[in-house]
Amino acid sequence: MTAAQDHTPFSRKEMAGLVANDIAEGWYVNLGIGLPTLVADHIPAGREVVLHSENGILGMGPVPGPNEADPWLVNAGKENVTLVAGAALFHHADSFAMIRGGHIDLCVLGTFEIAETGDLANWSTSGSDRTPAVGGAMDLAAGARNVWVMTTHVTKAGEPKLVRQCRYPLTAAKAVNRIYSDLAVIDVTEGGFVVRAMAPGMTQGRLQELTGAPLAFSLR
Amino acid sequence: MTAAQDHTPFSRKEMAGLVANDIAEGWYVNLGIGLPTLVADHIPAGREVVLHSENGILGMGPVPGPNEADPWLVNAGKENVTLVAGAALFHHADSFAMIRGGHIDLCVLGTFEIAETGDLANWSTSGSDRTPAVGGAMDLAAGARNVWVMTTHVTKAGEPKLVRQCRYPLTAAKAVNRIYSDLAVIDVTEGGFVVRAMAPGMTQGRLQELTGAPLAFSLR
Amino acid sequence: MIDKQVPDMAAALADISDCASVLVGGFGAVGQPNALIDALALSGVRNLTVIANNAGFEPQTGLGKLIGSGAVSKLICSFPRGSTAFDARYEKGEIELEVVPQGTLAERIRAAGAGIGAFYTPTGAGTRLAEGKETRNIGGRDHVLEYALGADVALIQAYTADRWGNLTYKGSGRNFNPIMAMAGRLTIAQVANVVPLGELDPNVIVTPGIFVNRVLTVAGGDPPLATTSASKEGAR
Amino acid sequence: MIDKQVPDMAAALADISDCASVLVGGFGAVGQPNALIDALALSGVRNLTVIANNAGFEPQTGLGKLIGSGAVSKLICSFPRGSTAFDARYEKGEIELEVVPQGTLAERIRAAGAGIGAFYTPTGAGTRLAEGKETRNIGGRDHVLEYALGADVALIQAYTADRWGNLTYKGSGRNFNPIMAMAGRLTIAQVANVVPLGELDPNVIVTPGIFVNRVLTVAGGDPPLATTSASKEGAR
Numbered sequence: 074m075t076a077a078q079d080h081t082p083f084s085r086k087e088m089a090g091l092v093a094n095d096i097a098e099g100w101y102v103n104l105g106i107g108l109p110t111l112v113a114d115h116i117p118a119g120r121e122v123v124l125h126s127e128n129g130i131l132g133m134g135p136v137p138g139p140n141e142a143d144p145w146l147v148n149a150g151k152e153n154v155t156l157v158a159g160a161a162l163f164h165h166a167d168s169f170a171m172i173r174g175g176h177i178d179l180c181v182l183g184t185f186e187i188a189e190t191g192d193l194a195n196w197s198t199s200g201s202d203r204t205p206a207v208g209g210a211m212d213l214a215a216g217a218r219n220v221w222v223m224t225t226h227v228t229k230a231g232e233p234k235l236v237r238q239c240r241y242p243l244t245a246a247k248a249v250n251r252i253y254s255d256l257a258v259i260d261v262t263e264g265g266f267v268v269r270a271m272a273p274g275m276t277q278g279r280l281q282e283l284t285g286a287p288l289a290f291s292l293r
Numbered sequence: 294m295t296a297a298q299d300h301t302p303f304s305r306k307e308m309a310g311l312v313a314n315d316i317a318e319g320w321y322v323n324l325g326i327g328l329p330t331l332v333a334d335h336i337p338a339g340r341e342v343v344l345h346s347e348n349g350i351l352g353m354g355p356v357p358g359p360n361e362a363d364p365w366l367v368n369a370g371k372e373n374v375t376l377v378a379g380a381a382l383f384h385h386a387d388s389f390a391m392i393r394g395g396h397i398d399l400c401v402l403g404t405f406e407i408a409e410t411g412d413l414a415n416w417s418t419s420g421s422d423r424t425p426a427v428g429g430a431m432d433l434a435a436g437a438r439n440v441w442v443m444t445t446h447v448t449k450a451g452e453p454k455l456v457r458q459c460r461y462p463l464t465a466a467k468a469v470n471r472i473y474s475d476l477a478v479i480d481v482t483e484g485g486f487v488v489r490a491m492a493p494g495m496t497q498g499r500l501q502e503l504t505g506a507p508l509a510f511s512l513r
Numbered sequence: 514m515i516d517k518q519v520p521d522m523a524a525a526l527a528d529i530s531d532c533a534s535v536l537v538g539g540f541g542a543v544g545q546p547n548a549l550i551d552a553l554a555l556s557g558v559r560n561l562t563v564i565a566n567n568a569g570f571e572p573q574t575g576l577g578k579l580i581g582s583g584a585v586s587k588l589i590c591s592f593p594r595g596s597t598a599f600d601a602r603y604e605k606g607e608i609e610l611e612v613v614p615q616g617t618l619a620e621r622i623r624a625a626g627a628g629i630g631a632f633y634t635p636t637g638a639g640t641r642l643a644e645g646k647e648t649r650n651i652g653g654r655d656h657v658l659e660y661a662l663g664a665d666v667a668l669i670q671a672y673t674a675d676r677w678g679n680l681t682y683k684g685s686g687r688n689f690n691p692i693m694a695m696a697g698r699l700t701i702a703q704v705a706n707v708v709p710l711g712e713l714d715p716n717v718i719v720t721p722g723i724f725v726n727r728v729l730t731v732a733g734g735d736p737p738l739a740t741t742s743a744s745k746e747g748a749r
Numbered sequence: 750m751i752d753k754q755v756p757d758m759a760a761a762l763a764d765i766s767d768c769a770s771v772l773v774g775g776f777g778a779v780g781q782p783n784a785l786i787d788a789l790a791l792s793g794v795r796n797l798t799v800i801a802n803n804a805g806f807e808p809q810t811g812l813g814k815l816i817g818s819g820a821v822s823k824l825i826c827s828f829p830r831g832s833t834a835f836d837a838r839y840e841k842g843e844i845e846l847e848v849v850p851q852g853t854l855a856e857r858i859r860a861a862g863a864g865i866g867a868f869y870t871p872t873g874a875g876t877r878l879a880e881g882k883e884t885r886n887i888g889g890r891d892h893v894l895e896y897a898l899g900a901d902v903a904l905i906q907a908y909t910a911d912r913w914g915n916l917t918y919k920g921s922g923r924n925f926n927p928i929m930a931m932a933g934r935l936t937i938a939q940v941a942n943v944v945p946l947g948e949l950d951p952n953v954i955v956t957p958g959i960f961v962n963r964v965l966t967v968a969g970g971d972p973p974l975a976t977t978s979a980s981k982e983g984a985r
Contacts, residue, residue: 126921127852128776128849128921129924129926142975143920144779144973145919145921145971145972146921146974147776147778147921147972148921151777151778152975153975162918162920162921164855164923164924164927164955165776165852165923165925166856166858166928167853168855169852172852173852173871173872197877204835204836204846205846206848207826207848207849207851208828208851209827209850209851209852211872211873212850212852212880213874215873215874216871226910242876242877243877244876245872245876246874246875287865290856
């Protein structure tokens with residue numbers, strides 16, 4: 074595969090903007106650590122979306138300015154955050170009741186792999202190379218009404234992250250229903266991956282080459 | 294059995310006083326509807342005992358005076374009540390977490406029958422004569438650290454309520470550890486009923502006649 | 514803008530259909546959303562399964578009225594006594610009854626709201642109410658397997674709300690309401706007043722708005738003063 | 750008079766023995782009872798099983814210090830990364846690790862406090878963390894059987910207490926603390942201040958005193974300001 078750079082991948086900000094634009098007003102949304110956190114800054118002005126943090130916050134606001142931080146208030150990434158008007162605080166069992174009970178409309182996560190069945194593998198890359206650590210990923214993937222993934226389309230080594238079957242240990246089976254990669258927006262359907270949008274200059278053929286499972290195309 | 298009235302049963306107030314006197318400072322106590330409710334009025338002055346009501350109150354106070362009732366505050370018997378300093382309010386799942394989780398030191402209940410094994414039958418007298426209704430009795434009997442029963446020693450028909458085996462449907466097995474009847478105070482031990490105190494004028498022989506299971510005596 | 518307030522009762526009760534399962538909050542007269550229940554009784558829906566602690570009390574309002582109207586074909590509760598409306602229907606075999614220990618009822622409702630499929634509880638083990646149910650010995654004690662109990666609709670009463678549906682309660686008014694709010698696929702809250710967003714302290718909100726779909730303000734709504742005869746039948 | 754306040758650290762930590770299981774509250778630096786943990790690390794107890802969300806962060810305080818001291822032989826947590834003290838012990842095989850999904854961890858702790866022996870959760874079904882566990886299909890979904898997880902001791906942090914042990918929290922400081930308070934056979938709370946009985950509004954108490962055995966006031970105690978690099982490894 075001698076990849077001519079004939080396309081322009083979505084930037085991280087563009088990916089965040091694409092995700093943010095698809096979030097409906099009134100949704101309760103949990104944004105995972107890392108790339109998904111960026112989504113918060115791109116929610117269209119005037120659209121009320123309520124951000125959930127699994128350590129007991131609904132109505133999380135932006136990162137505080139210098140000297141404005143409350144040391145008693147952190148998000149799931151352990152950063153100091155703020156609250157918006159309408160926020161509520163609660164304990165961990167209540168917080169995961171929201172997640173597991175299907176009350177969170179959307180969770181946006183990063184990933185290692187996604188299978189065409191929606192299987193998600195985002196917590197461990199192998200059995201023994203590193204201390205295992207799962208955090209809230211399994212609860213979020215199993216519990217949220219919608220699970221969207223933000224990811225580079227391929228690994229740093231150029232291997233596809235979208236595959237027929239995950240090689241890495243699963244976080245949850247049949248969990249993901251949409252993928253925002255740096256190359257495309259892809260729905261995960263009963264029939265497999267369906268491409269809804271592509272990065273500028275990307276072709277169907279090239280995208281298929283970079284993907285480890287068959288793609289259908291239904292561009293919007 | 295031509296019962297000479299050679300003894301004076303404990304009055305309801307005396308029974309309540311006996312129970313109240315055995316409640317240790319600092320105990321969290323749930324008092325059942327009816328006779329057990331009287332116990333609250335007999336807790337010795339200066340002894341702090343925290344009363345629990347399964348509808349979401351810890352730190353329940355006495356019945357309010359005329360024109361002082363808060364219509365939003367009722368106990369498990371649906372009477373208006375008050376709160377004491379230090380009271381806390383919570384919902385039903387948290388309230389029964391206290392009960393089921395073994396945090397309530399003592400529950401005082403009425404009963405139809407108690408077996409020498411501690412089996413309690415206090416919610417239904419038969420299978421079909423009346424609408425079944427259990428309320429919180431099974432949770433309290435299964436969950437409280439100590440379950441004490443306040444009862445007349447015999448039924449209105451003169452039948453013993455303390456028996457070898459309950460005929461009525463069980464509320465909980467092996468639940469009761471002490472009985473305050475109008476004739477005696479009786480511990481329920483691994484070895485069966487052990488009498489600790491008797492009403493004035495009561496004899497061991499007469500008490501045994503009025504009881505449907507063997508009694509041991511270890512008067513205090 | 515998120516605004517869960519509805520303008521009137523018709524909007525509050527929209528989409529409740531025949532055969533719906535309905536969680537109804539309240540313990541005694543406190544926390545019973547009587548305005549919602551009374552309107553539901555007049556709405557003509559039928560064959561409801563109602564999940565509540567009691568079967569109502571007075572026949573002219575609340576659950577007593579709903580049951581009296583013939584709208585309820587099944588009741589799941591812990592203590593159905595004290596309701597003449599229920600007694601009349603039950604004696605004629607017109608209403609099915611499932612009696613559940615009060616704490617198990619609360620926990621089953623919470624489980625539904627929390628996404629817990631089922632749980633093991635020591636409550637009821639070895640009793641008639643556990644007949645036919647799976648049991649398991651855990652830590653030396655028999656436990657009964659009980660399943661989550663959610664519903665299509667939850668009718669609850671709170672005291673103060675904001676437009677996001679955040680709720681606080683008054684007195685003993687929480688009882689089943691916060692857990693029913695979690696367990697209803699459509700949760701409708703009757704409240705005494707609504708305050709501007711941000712006025713409720715995040716530390717004192719009991720039911721976060723995520724569990725609430727509609728908020729209807731009903732002026733007044735204080736429960737009646739309760740009787741004070743402790744030994745009165747129908748209690749609990 | 751009920752007074753759960755203890756005068757000093759020795760009284761707070763009395764009766765914690767070798768091989769005890771210890772629940773430790775906190776998420777990030779918030780709500781971690783560092784004064785209690787640090788003193789426990791110096792107390793000489795050994796072979797502790799610690800149940801917490803993380804494995805601590807800085808090696809010189811809190812869980813990092815406790816683990817570094819060699820007092821902990823087993824850790825049950827959801828995310829042990831970001832702790833050099835833990836990494837060093839774990840690589841040498843000196844500490845056993847059980848990884849539990851964060852929501853399952855919270856629910857197992859709550860179950861212990863609530864007298865629920867075990868429960869079925871969809872979390873983890875079909876994953877490596879469910880290997881060897883019983884599963885059951887409920888409502889068309891696979892659920893994993895998870896058991897209650899209580900402990901001999903719970904070390905928690907709250908913000909304000911009264912002499913009955915009623916507690917309120919600050920910011921995101923609740924996290925695991927209220928459920929751990931329920932699940933500890935001996936629950937010890939580090940608090941920033943104590944107010945006279947009756948000063949805490951019954952509506953805003955988060956942990957009723959029934960769940961608390963000892964209250965130790967530790968002046969100050971604000972967590973350090975957290976870093977703000979969202980992609981920092983060790984988060985979650």
